[in-house]
Amino acid sequence: MSKLSLFFFAFVLLFSSQSMMGQTILNGRVVDDEGIAIPDVLISTNTQSTVSDDDGFFVLSISNDSLLTITHVNYESKYIVARKRKETIVVELKLKSRQLEEVSIVDESKVALDRVDLHEISRMNVLFGESDVIKYLVTLPGIASINSFDAGISVRGGSTTENAFLVKGMRIADPTHITSLVTAFDPYVLSRSTVYKSGFPSMYNGRLSGYVDMNNETIEIEEVEAELSVGIISSSAKVAILIGKGGNNQIKFSARQTYLHLISTMYNRKSKTGTLPKYGFQDYSLSYHGRISDKWSLSAFGLVSGDELPFELTQNDNQHMQWNAQSAVVSLDRKLKRNGSLKILGGVNGNESVFEQDSNDQYISSEANNQSVSVRWDQPLTQTFAYHMGYSYERNDYSLSKNERDESISNNSMQSLYGDLIVFPNLNWVLTGGINMTYYEGLRSFYDVSPRVKVEYLLDDLELWVDYARTRQYEEKLPFFAIRSPMDIPVPLGDNNQSARCDAVSLGAKYELLEGLKLTSSVFFKRLDYIKDFSASSRSNLEFEYIEMVEGQGHAYGVEAELVWTHQKLSAGVNYTYLESKRQFDEINEGDVFSPPFDITSSAGVSLSYALNRHWFMSAFWTYTSGIYVTVPEGVAVAKDITNPGTTVNYVPIYGDRYNYRLPARHRLDLGISYRRPVKNKHAIKFSGGTYNTYNHKNVDFIYLEAEQTSTYLVSFVPKSRMVLPFVPYLSITFYLNEKGGKNG
Template sequence: MKIHILILTFVLFPVLLFSQKYTISGYITDAGNNEKLIGANVFHPNSKSGTITNPYGFYSITLPKGKIELVFSFVGYLPVTEQIDLSANQIININLKPNIELAEIDVIANKIDVGVESSQMSTVVIPIKTIKSIPALLGEVDIIKAIQLLPGVQSGTEGSSGLYVRGGGPDQNLILLDGIPIYNVNHLFGFFSVFNADAINNVQLIKGGFPARYGGRLSSVLDIRLKDGNNEKIHGTGSVGFISAKLALEGPIIKDKMSFFVSARRTYIDVLAAPFIALYNQNEYGEKMKMGYYFYDMTAKLNYKFNDKHRLYLSAFMGNDKAYTNYKYESGNSYSNDEFFLKWGNIVGALRWNYMINNKLFSNTTLSYTKYNFLTEINSEYKDNSDVNKYSFDYISGIEDYSAKIDFDYIPNPSHYIRFGANNTYHTFNPGVNALKITSSNEEDINNTFGNQKVYTNEVYTYIEDDISFGNFKVNTGLHASGFYVKGKFYNNFEPRLSMRYLIKPNWSVKGAFSMMSQYVHLLANSNIGLPTDLWLPVTDSIKPQKSIQYALGSIYSLNKGVEISVEGFYKQMDNLIAYKEGASFLMVNDEWQNKIETGKGWSYGAEFLIRKTTGKTTGWIGYTLSWSDRQFENISSGQVYPYKYDRRHDISVVVAHKISDKIDMGFSWVYGTGYAVTLATERYSSMFWGDIEHYPRRNDFRMPNYHRLDFNINFHKKKKWGKRTWSVGAYNAYNRQNPFFLFYSYEYDNFGNDSEKVLKQASLFPIIPFVSYSFKF
């Protein structure tokens, strides 16, 4: 018997020894500034397996005991190879050195090609360096406008920062700043976004095949991560342009332990206009005028490293816009003062705790606060001898959130990457409150508040997902379960998610995805008004959650030298969409908001093509989208199916950045798109009592002229003793294309001044706009 045991032990010992496995974990950072590298590769060449870092730069990989080789890499960085004698669990932190001209052909055999290998599809990561190289309106680098250049994304009207992804509306985008939702992303009535590129570390857009950890919106996820701050030494960047100036500072508070990052930006349109307004005020009629507009935003972040297992982050963002006019008149005993204010803005704050529970399990706990407010204020005062009359009107709307969530990453082995977590958000909706106050010397005072009352709701969700690898297959499967409590009613939804990848070759894969999404908040927008009057509203007894089902199928092929080619087809169905009834708007204060809207459905489908180069002296992409997007509401357009306003059949974008030398680089972008859908009358009838009556057969039955535009910039760099300075020159709409902003009817006149016929004309917004800006880095 003892002999049998000895023989069995002798036979099984090598097997048991070989099956021993240990885990290597740690963080991958930029060697220059210690910023976490999100999505960096960890590759084990012997087994052809690996993993990537999470949003906090954390990685974990479990391998058999013995001497192993690991390759750590990231696009635009020199790879690092580590020889490790794996006999116990280890923590290994890696610093990668930037090298934007990295020859991809030398590295491709020793890394994971994330685009090809990942089970996730319809996802694009844009490096901040690329975003900063793209020409922008008035030289203002804009993350949202860079995203608009990708296939499957529409921009809305000329120059705006709206996002219309795969036929969805602007409310259907989950826009996250360090994991916290932001409800309004616009400055300057939509011409600029609230995101300061100097404060951003990473930008990722997901258009379909959504992982289970995301939810609450139908069409896209834009995940923007802030910089942590350099914990080695003080650095700063700044710039001065035509309309704004900005400054960012970062550095250690306690070296290698605690760091900070802070940035601020402000426009000075109001300051530049002040001399002209002062010149007007030098009149003889007792008239004084004051008017202006400005926006500002500020970002701050602190992070503290207790040890390799515990890290604490505190981040905040605040941005506001203000437009104002003030007109005064004074003559003898008469006096008048009229004021108008328009204000809107966001406040976001978050406290995060990263905890590496063990080498395989990582957690992130977040407490956050978000607020968006919109305010219109009108004040008037009139005095005539002894009579004094005062009038004031305020309109306030917005949304406020308190949220707590916890997320876990569990990586038991290279074949599984499990994520799970839960979230609870307490919403306060303010659908629009009006305050009217009138005082008079001769009449009874009026002081009245009316409109929609605040609505208090609670939204919860939990999720679990697993990235499973077996052979040439990789599957991401998961479930997102959500609930929404409002006024005694509880909605709940179970949303299965599935993404699959089959690896044909190491550099070629095919993918497919299915996702169900639900959305409990609506954005009620009035397309006839170019102001931030959009109302965020919850579901109710009569207004149900929006829902969508999306299918996607595609392929991605990676060439040498960082070139990647992808093609995707998609189909999306959306239910319970909302829109204003014909003739209704937010100005109809006597009606409950639910009575102003219609509910309907929509469809979108199409194909997207992308050729992208990410390394070398020349980088950029060529994108093309062929798509259809339709809507149907029972009482709009007589119940007919009609094209969505931002349905665009063809959309082309070409983006190129080229480094000529260490001192000069340049970039250009060219876009072309089918004209947007518009509603025009086709017949006109004369009426004895009502004048001309126009007949509109179907909504959005006509097209604006096609849109195209070329932008370019050239950057001149020079090293100084204190750092580096850059002069940038360029132009928006370089060949002065008169693109339509809106269409209108007008009359043409004959030689005698008589109107001869009614004609359709277009109004254009932006001609060629040259720009110059100065930036510095130290």
């Protein structure tokens, strides 16, 4: 040490010792609720402040009984009274549930009963024995399901085709099963998910309305654990294994098989009124996470799903549909200094659907494949600045084949450069600005610039935010039927199209009224331009070359509010969303503004869950949504049946405007109860039972017309409806092998 340094050290010691009189040094560490260190947390008193290091440790000079304020943008602030302590204090921070308007979803089976109030998905129990990401999302304000046949979600008045399902930010194929009973997203493997309804970070682009980003994070296990569930409509097996030295590598696997087709077979044998299609599906998920070194880690995710739906119309007219999806995502992560990270990701995915009809030898096969690579760099610069930037390349190949001869192939690619700058000017404000620049290359090429802005204000129990985001979409799905289904055909932009555009503004507030009682409310507005639809309302019997992609405009606005109360073992929530969503195309409904199916005026949800004790858990969920708009004929004519001379009067419906009839509102009550107990102090068994649509409300999924002879010469047509999901009781048994919950009971 040089003389100058020694002098400087002595100087500091001399003067600082004066200011430290009556003070003491506090050592501490900040961790999250899983015990993982949180760096860059601001720890301050009235006079001093510091920031936690990469391992979460901090040192601060304090006076006795001084109030410590511990804050981080992503965590809930904590206030503690500091006293003289010899040992290191550990401060645990909870992740903000409002963080970027996200919702964290944790596998229900991993939730200990005393923490059930912290994990919102647990409010749903495990409907049909299957916890599910999408089933949970549709219980949130601003998110709704449209139809039992459409497994997608509508986010704030958007179409079900305008959402992205991602794993680690990488696009995956749509692994949709029909009916809203189950989807292929198993939270056992995808243990944490985030849904963005607005205020999108710049890395998200390619869809207009919503982004569901799922993460195959590791779960806490001891060497190996397994779950085996047997339910009324499906059974599943799940395994998690730690391998390698120190358990640095974790593999999770989940497989599910339905036997709905067997239930249909049994029903059809007994039924005299009609037949149920023999629908069957299965899905498999695989996840790997391994630590290569202290700084490098590797993770991988794979999902395969397949569905089969045969319809027996007449002896010579059978329809057979099948669709499948495959996705794989690999991520190589490197930790950087000051909690920065570098991620290199690659992904491939594909969707395929096949439709066959016997009566006209029709065979239609649609395939869409996607390959993508991405590099992302997150880095906090100082205590007041952080940035996030990245580059991604994506290629899409589409093919549509008819009768295995007539095949059309197209492709496109997108390169995106994006970045966000996050500024923390003081403890109360967070400012985020970002931009996504995408170069699209398909039948035509162009650049898109999509800005993002978000301002947050944090004050004690109150949080306010306003955000703006522009998003783009480069494909639309042609409805295969008159309603949305997994058979829909993805269609890229044509040579006359430009990307669909959404400018969304959202203003929100969150306020903790009382301890455990939180009110969240948002208003939102979306302006839509160059949105896509098709000149035909469905594929019907048209040849694809005669169906045109058309461009139009629209808007959606609304307000949503949610009140959540958590108190000890009770969790209750109520939410309501009011919205209006309109669209307008020159080629549809004579250019008039119309209400699309996802113009759901009102939706509400009430949830209640209660842990009676360590073994018993009960839940209830009631939901209400306004009726959706569907298309019904506006007229009728008598046509000649040239193939059947025996038919003299052949009534034919004549269609005019689309979406001209509003179905009745949908609502239902689901009840669930589960009993869980340890087995041999190491394993556990859980019995889950309940009822779906408990009061059997006839929620309308399809509408059809029936001709009724009102007199000798007069006929009238009566609209009748068909429901897919009536009252369904369910029971499932899950056995947890070597599971930590077994120890906890």
